[in-house]
Amino acid sequence: MGNIAIIGCGLVGRAWAISYAKGGLDVVLWDREPEAPKVALDYISDILGELEDNDLLNGADSAAVLARITIADTMAEAVKNAGHIQENTPEDLEIKKAVFAELDALAPSECVIASSTSAILPSKFSEGLEGAHRCLVMHPINPPYLIPAVEIVPAPWTSDEVVEKSRQLLVSAGHAPIVMKNELEGFVMNRLQGALLEEAFRLVEKGYATAEDVDVGIREGLALRWSFMGPFETIDLNAPGGVRDYAERYQQIYVPIFEQSNWRSDWSGPVMDKIEKDRRERLPEDKLGERAVWRDKNLIALMAHKNKTKKELGS
Numbered sequence: 001m002g003n004i005a006i007i008g009c010g011l012v013g014r015a016w017a018i019s020y021a022k023g024g025l026d027v028v029l030w031d032r033e034p035e036a037p038k039v040a041l042d043y044i045s046d047i048l049g050e051l052e053d054n055d056l057l058n059g060a061d062s063a064a065v066l067a068r069i070t071i072a073d074t075m076a077e078a079v080k081n082a083g084h085i086q087e088n089t090p091e092d093l094e095i096k097k098a099v100f101a102e103l104d105a106l107a108p109s110e111c112v113i114a115s116s117t118s119a120i121l122p123s124k125f126s127e128g129l130e131g132a133h134r135c136l137v138m139h140p141i142n143p144p145y146l147i148p149a150v151e152i153v154p155a156p157w158t159s160d161e162v163v164e165k166s167r168q169l170l171v172s173a174g175h176a177p178i179v180m181k182n183e184l185e186g187f188v189m190n191r192l193q194g195a196l197l198e199e200a201f202r203l204v205e206k207g208y209a210t211a212e213d214v215d216v217g218i219r220e221g222l223a224l225r226w227s228f229m230g231p232f233e234t235i236d237l238n239a240p241g242g243v244r245d246y247a248e249r250y251q252q253i254y255v256p257i258f259e260q261s262n263w264r265s266d267w268s269g270p271v272m273d274k275i276e277k278d279r280r281e282r283l284p285e286d287k288l289g290e291r292a293v294w295r296d297k298n299l300i301a302l303m304a305h306k307n308k309t310k311k312e313l314g315s
């Protein structure tokens with residue numbers, strides 16, 4: 001295949017560049033702001049050493065990965081030899097529509113055009129394009145160079161061949177694709193996250209738990225297993241006879257829970273005063289940036305640990 005064109009080099013674009021380059025692919029950066037690709041490249045060159053030290057570059061060295069990433073002066077030049085385009089412009093339908101129309105006009109006919117959008121359905125920005133069959137969503141969790149899961153979401157007219165090509169590309173770059181059959185608001189991961197967040201807001205809003213109680217329940221509880229297995233595998237192992245046994249034994253526990261859950265919390269209503277007070281007492285606003293660095297270091301350490309245990313214990 002051709003190279004990877006990264007269109008829009010902010011937070012997610014620069015992270016995709018690392019992900020594809022460490023997967024052995026040549027990557028070309030372009031952004032509407034002429035300085036943005038240079039800023040992205042500086043960020044990339046700063047972080048590659050740390051990834052290499054933690055054996056998170058698929059065995060490559062940081063200089064080789066960096067050498068695979070170049071900058072184009074125009075969108076046309078960026079996509080000229082592309083086999084795959086990863087679009088990462090702001091989360092705004094009008095921008096996505098305009099950028100996809102431009103990309104469809106410029107890209108080689110065999111090139112796939114994928115958006116990183118967090119929530120816009122692919123039909124909304126690809127409808128009516130000549131190359132609508134080659135457009136889809138590939139939604140990462142940031143940063144994709146550390147987090148393997150990526151959602152592939154086709155529009156109704158995306159061809160099966162394009163979905164399969166995108167899946168293979170992700171697998172070859174070390175990702176774990178989730179291939180949806182049809183587009184759906186929130187895709188898979190935001191629907192799961194939304195269900196959990198909604199319950200967390202409800203618990204705090206009614207005073208049953210504090211924001212910190214909820215965080216402890218996940219951080220020191222459920223997420224310990226969730227960091228290496230999903231909820232279905234978890235319940236498969238939580239009853240002697242597996243998932244069906246779990247459902248038969250424990251479904252009744254959840255009956256009153258869902259009867260009590262048929263109301264929506266207003267996330268930015270009065271409940272937010274409680275949550276914000278709790279959070280800001282634990283972490284002052286001026287320390288948010290510092291804590292984000294701590295989070296990123298933890299994520300790097302966790303991924304290094306997961307890779308090691310996968311080798312030792314199997315996946």
Ligand SMILES: NC(=O)c1ccc[n+]([C@@H]2O[C@H](COP(=O)([O-])OP(=O)(O)OC[C@H]3O[C@@H](n4cnc5c(N)ncnc54)[C@H](O)[C@@H]3O)[C@@H](O)[C@H]2O)c1
Nearest residue numbers: 008009010011012031032033036088089091116117118142
């Ligand atoms: N930030 C996240 O955690 C995250 C996670 C997954 C997906 N996403 C999605 O990825 C996309 C990008 O998000 P981000 O956080 O990187 O945003 P960002 O603001 O950090 O970067 C956007 C970049 O796009 C550039 N840009 C703006 N208009 C453009 C145009 N017409 N052509 C080319 N470049 C243009 C900007 O100069 C900027 O560099 C969004 O759709 C977002 O929903 C974000």
